[in-house]
Amino acid sequence: MSNHTIAVYGASGFQGVLVLTELARRGLTAVLVGRDADKLKAAAARAGTPDAELRVAAVDDHSALVAAFQDVDAVINCAGPFTPTGDRVVAAAIAAGTHYVDTCGEQPFLRHVYETYPAAAESAGVTVVPAATDGGIPGDLLAHLLGDHLGPLAELTSVHRFGGETAMSRGSLRSMLGIAEAMTDGGVAYVDKAWRSGPFAPLAPVPLPGAPEPVALAPFPLQEPISVPRHLAVRTVRGAVEESTRALFATPLTDETIATLPVGPDAGQRGAGTWTIVLDAVAEDGRRARGVVSGPDTYGTTAWTAVAAAQRLARGTAPAGVLAPAQAFDPADFLSALAPFGVRWAIEDR
Numbered sequence: 001m002s003n004h005t006i007a008v009y010g011a012s013g014f015q016g017v018l019v020l021t022e023l024a025r026r027g028l029t030a031v032l033v034g035r036d037a038d039k040l041k042a043a044a045a046r047a048g049t050p051d052a053e054l055r056v057a058a059v060d061d062h063s064a065l066v067a068a069f070q071d072v073d074a075v076i077n078c079a080g081p082f083t084p085t086g087d088r089v090v091a092a093a094i095a096a097g098t099h100y101v102d103t104c105g106e107q108p109f110l111r112h113v114y115e116t117y118p119a120a121a122e123s124a125g126v127t128v129v130p131a132a133t134d135g136g137i138p139g140d141l142l143a144h145l146l147g148d149h150l151g152p153l154a155e156l157t158s159v160h161r162f163g164g165e166t167a168m169s170r171g172s173l174r175s176m177l178g179i180a181e182a183m184t185d186g187g188v189a190y191v192d193k194a195w196r197s198g199p200f201a202p203l204a205p206v207p208l209p210g211a212p213e214p215v216a217l218a219p220f221p222l223q224e225p226i227s228v229p230r231h232l233a234v235r236t237v238r239g240a241v242e243e244s245t246r247a248l249f250a251t252p253l254t255d256e257t258i259a260t261l262p263v264g265p266d267a268g269q270r271g272a273g274t275w276t277i278v279l280d281a282v283a284e285d286g287r288r289a290r291g292v293v294s295g296p297d298t299y300g301t302t303a304w305t306a307v308a309a310a311q312r313l314a315r316g317t318a319p320a321g322v323l324a325p326a327q328a329f330d331p332a333d334f335l336s337a338l339a340p341f342g343v344r345w346a347i348e349d350r
């Protein structure tokens, strides 16, 4: 297997260090990129790779960013919040001719990347796959398999659930603060073959695995309404979380409060956490099926998915452009590759 070199922008953050650790575990060479040399050095040590190469590049220094990305095989951008500055990292990766993934969970940024960069990425021969996270990749891939199973879909509803202690990193909380409006009104859904902004009508309660009663849902700005219509014949795609989860996020913490919190969940909290994505599909002919994909440790899963995605792009087999996960990767193959990390998936008729 070739030893690809992967640049990690925002390498000094909580998610960045997990990504560095996963790159090392796979025997891939990491180049740490960010705005602060001391923080990058400390991150390299935390990841157990103290001799890794460091490159300092501020996000608003286009030439430095392009130079930092020029001779690597792919970039993993972990520098959130993405909405204010992520654009510059995408543009620099494309200018450097280097494939790009990120750990973004901000629906407005995801949509922006899909709408802004396809032509530039195609002409540069670069593949861009935004939202290579626990929330962005498994649900998109499973949605594609549901489409294979049922044929053209009238409706797809994705519900993201979290189990165990909901411990979030400071970076995640800052990202949520930056998209508070979308989180309140449900963000964007794909309705009757067009992307539409909330607020949306309440969703009917649904039976969910392990819940004794049908569960109340709230529309939520997830990734699937943005990514899935790019590769599936589907009329409507909605995102939702349990109403009780949305209530937790209803009043975002302030920047001042976030700064007082731990940088992220510790290993015990990460190990106790779980994530589940439930996809309910109704075919145009009325048949129904449910896909469920679940796993442990949201931040660990994000490190595995982002690195697995970057490694696949580095092999150069995906087409150029801004692609949804199911356009860049074989869905069943990618999901199966996550099995050693405890990721399980299944589709059942209903």
Ligand SMILES: NC(=O)c1ccc[n+]([C@@H]2O[C@H](COP(=O)([O-])OP(=O)(O)OC[C@H]3O[C@@H](n4cnc5c(N)ncnc54)[C@H](OP(=O)(O)O)[C@@H]3O)[C@@H](O)[C@H]2O)c1
Binding pocket: 009, 010, 011, 012, 013, 014, 015, 016, 034, 035, 036, 039, 058, 059, 078, 079, 080, 081, 082, 085, 103, 104, 105, 106, 133, 134, 135, 136, 169, 170, 171, 172, 173, 175, 176, 263, 264, 298, 299, 302
């Ligand atoms: N499922 C999901 O949606 C999912 C899962 C996991 C992670 N994420 C996202 O991943 C992102 C990172 O999370 P985290 O916990 O690692 O955050 P973090 O610990 O705050 O780290 C953020 C990183 O980004 C860098 N950064 C931020 N703003 C920058 C700027 N303007 N210029 C240059 N560098 C900048 C920081 O550099 P300094 O150290 O120099 O400040 C740091 O390296 C968040 O947006 C989070 O929401 C999403």
